[in-house]
Amino acid sequence: MSSEKFILTKEQHRILKDFHNQLIIGGPGSGKTTISILKAGQWVEKLKENQNVLFLSFARATVSRVIEAIDEQSLLSKEIKKRINVDTYHAYFWKIIKTHGYLLGLPRKVSILTPSNEAITLSSIRNAYGKVKNLSDRQKEEKKQDEKDAIRKLAFEKGEIAFGLFAELTFSLLDNCNKILNLLANSYPVIILDEFQDTNFEQWKVIQSLGNRSIIIALADSEQRIFDFIGADPQRINHFKKHFSPKEFDLRNENHRSRGTDITKFGNDILKGNFQDDYKGIKLFTFPSNNNQAFSELKIRTIKARKRLIEKDVKDWTLAILVPTKKLMRQVSDFFNQKTQKLPAIHHHAVIDMHGAILAADVIAFLIQPKCNDNDLEQFVQLICNFFYGKGGDLPTKTDIAEASSIQKSFDKLYAKIKAKEKTPKNSIINAIVEGYENCRKLKFTGNPYEDWLTVRDTLESSNCKRLKSIALEAKNLRLLNRGTQLREALSQNWRDSGFYRNALDIVRQAFIAEHFSISQSPEKGVIVMNMHKAKGKQFDEVIVFEGWPKWVRREIVSNPDRIVIGNKKSSDMTKYKYNLRVSVTRAKIRTTIMTPKDDPCVLFL
Numbered sequence: 001m002s003s004e005k006f007i008l009t010k011e012q013h014r015i016l017k018d019f020h021n022q023l024i025i026g027g028p029g030s031g032k033t034t035i036s037i038l039k040a041g042q043w044v045e046k047l048k049e050n051q052n053v054l055f056l057s058f059a060r061a062t063v064s065r066v067i068e069a070i071d072e073q074s075l076l077s078k079e080i081k082k083r084i085n086v087d088t089y090h091a092y093f094w095k096i097i098k099t100h101g102y103l104l105g106l107p108r109k110v111s112i113l114t115p116s117n118e119a120i121t122l123s124s125i126r127n128a129y130g131k132v133k134n135l136s137d138r139q140k141e142e143k144k145q146d147e148k149d150a151i152r153k154l155a156f157e158k159g160e161i162a163f164g165l166f167a168e169l170t171f172s173l174l175d176n177c178n179k180i181l182n183l184l185a186n187s188y189p190v191i192i193l194d195e196f197q198d199t200n201f202e203q204w205k206v207i208q209s210l211g212n213r214s215i216i217i218a219l220a221d222s223e224q225r226i227f228d229f230i231g232a233d234p235q236r237i238n239h240f241k242k243h244f245s246p247k248e249f250d251l252r253n254e255n256h257r258s259r260g261t262d263i264t265k266f267g268n269d270i271l272k273g274n275f276q277d278d279y280k281g282i283k284l285f286t287f288p289s290n291n292n293q294a295f296s297e298l299k300i301r302t303i304k305a306r307k308r309l310i311e312k313d314v315k316d317w318t319l320a321i322l323v324p325t326k327k328l329m330r331q332v333s334d335f336f337n338q339k340t341q342k343l344p345a346i347h348h349h350a351v352i353d354m355h356g357a358i359l360a361a362d363v364i365a366f367l368i369q370p371k372c373n374d375n376d377l378e379q380f381v382q383l384i385c386n387f388f389y390g391k392g393g394d395l396p397t398k399t400d401i402a403e404a405s406s407i408q409k410s411f412d413k414l415y416a417k418i419k420a421k422e423k424t425p426k427n428s429i430i431n432a433i434v435e436g437y438e439n440c441r442k443l444k445f446t447g448n449p450y451e452d453w454l455t456v457r458d459t460l461e462s463s464n465c466k467r468l469k470s471i472a473l474e475a476k477n478l479r480l481l482n483r484g485t486q487l488r489e490a491l492s493q494n495w496r497d498s499g500f501y502r503n504a505l506d507i508v509r510q511a512f513i514a515e516h517f518s519i520s521q522s523p524e525k526g527v528i529v530m531n532m533h534k535a536k537g538k539q540f541d542e543v544i545v546f547e548g549w550p551k552w553v554r555r556e557i558v559s560n561p562d563r564i565v566i567g568n569k570k571s572s573d574m575t576k577y578k579y580n581l582r583v584s585v586t587r588a589k590i591r592t593t594i595m596t597p598k599d600d601p602c603v604l605f606l
């Protein structure tokens with residue numbers, strides 16, 4: 001994003017002239033981020049030397065885009081750029097809790113309860129309540145409260161803090177201690193809040209506190225709100241107006257991302273449900289409702305889009321395939337990996353949910369560590385159970401929970417038999433796990449973490465145990481051991497220090513926490529497959545939105561999975577689906593392709 005290429009609009013100029021609290025409203029690609037960076041630069045010049053501007057966003061992906069935009073902003077000097085600090089809400093709140101949390105009665109040493117471990121902690125509560133869609137409102141509230149009680153207990157007793165508590169604890173600190181508030185305001189007299197419309201109740205309370213001492217600039221687009229489930233409130237922008245009396249700026253009529261196309265217009269028409277015949281930059285394709293033809297059609301469209309971008313000589317081009325569910329994402333990724341007679345494999349990056357992969361990494365890390373004590377096998381089994389308890393994240397499946405508890409039970413039985421010196425059960429599921437474990441324990445390592453990791457992973461994959469196999473498969477989703485990564489360096493160092501990987505499990509866990517907070521990673525390039533929900537705040541050269549299709553039996557639809565609108569059924573409130581689709585289609589700079597089944601096209605277009 002080079003500012004040399006463009007002239008600021010009138011409204012962007014107005015923003016630069018004002019120095020109050022600000023509310024900047026604008027749709028996708030309207031230039032909010034760009035102007036807020038220039039505004040931050042202006043503020044830096046007014047601040048004392050030890051003061052900086054803070055730019056807060058929700059997702060790390062957005063943060064890396066903002067950092068990239070700052071880097072490329074040629075109107076700001078290097079010195080000024082250094083003083084615009086970009087962070088996620090999580091990371092910023094965590095810094096405050098880590099330093100001052102003991103004032104609330106938290107243990108002096110606190111650590112993060114990673115989402116995967118949180119999922120393990122909460123899996124029994126979640127499983128006891130069953131599927132959320134079957135719960136009454138009261139039961140949902142009770143479930144929420146039970147979950148909160150469990151994670152609060154863990155925080156105050158063990159110092160393990162779940163992300164969900166960050167805002168609440170930060171607010172308690174700011175509310176109870178003026179000194180902390182002054183300290184923060186002195187470091188950051190100006191704070192920019194990205195995607196303000198998504199702020200939940202607790203985060204809003206923190207912002208009100210911070211805003212008592214700092215200037216707040218909120219960037220918002222009420223129609224990009226897709227975070228209702230974490231408590232974002234449609235009234236939040238009004239709350240901001242009421243509380244801060246900001247100067248308001250409206251960029252809603254501006255579109256710089258996909259200028260020369262009708263992509264933004266199409267996005268707005270999705271909200272209205274009213275379409276014109278043709279939109280420049282939007283292509284709608286249908287495909288037959290069967291696996292082979294649907295995926296092949298997608299592959300063909302993807303190859304064509306890739307060719308267009310390469311031929312246009314777009315620098316570091318990006319092409320996103322956005323799909324409604326995790327399941328479809330995996331299927332697309334698997335299909336792209338396959339080479340068929342007619343179609344080649346497509347090199348791509350799939351942005352997957354990492355719970356399973358992270359817990360699988362724990363298992364491998366444990367196995368490259370030397371055997372520690374007599375409880376080694378027990379600890380291994382515990383990690384396997386953790387994997388099944390936590391792999392579904394906040395939506396654990398019954399099968400996974402049942403799997404975990406039957407592994408635990410079989411192990412307990414085996415243990416009891418061994419202790420009593422009795423014959424061990426012949427057909428127990430634990431036998432294959434023990435065999436796989438023993439095979440791994442016989443392995444010899446080289447000190448090259450990458451090779452050693454793969455040796456363990458391959459041994460698990462080729463074992464006779466389907467549970468260990470699935471762990472190996474999940475672990476394939478990790479790319480943390482690539483050359484030059486911190487994890488690889490840390491494991492190498494560990495080997496050099498001890499002649500073996502003494503602390504592999506700790507190192508891996510630390511690396512994931514660091515990774516969670518890492519904002520230095522550059523945005524993905526090339527073909528990217530991701531869930532529509534994850535696309536927010538991103539921009540790509542081309543986007544393909546691809547949805548699932550119905551299954552027919554005797555001319556009747558018996559199921560309709562992976563659709564943009566659940567079951568592709570019209571209902572009284574389609575708003576969230578419209579918002580979601582609008583966010584997805586407006587991520588493109590040049591062109592968006594929408595692919596929907598021929599015999600049951602997406603109801604949002606009917």
Ligand SMILES: Nc1ncnc2c1ncn2[C@@H]1O[C@H](COP(=O)(O)OP(=O)(O)OP(=O)(O)O)[C@@H](O)[C@H]1O
Pocket residue numbers: 001002005006007008009012026027028029030031032033034035221256257537538
């Ligand atoms: N005045 C302008 N003239 C031309 N291009 C601009 C202008 N302002 C911003 N841009 C460019 O438009 C693109 C989108 O801008 P920006 O990322 O600031 O929008 P945004 O409102 O933050 O988008 P979103 O909410 O969708 O993330 C960027 O590539 C940016 O360089």
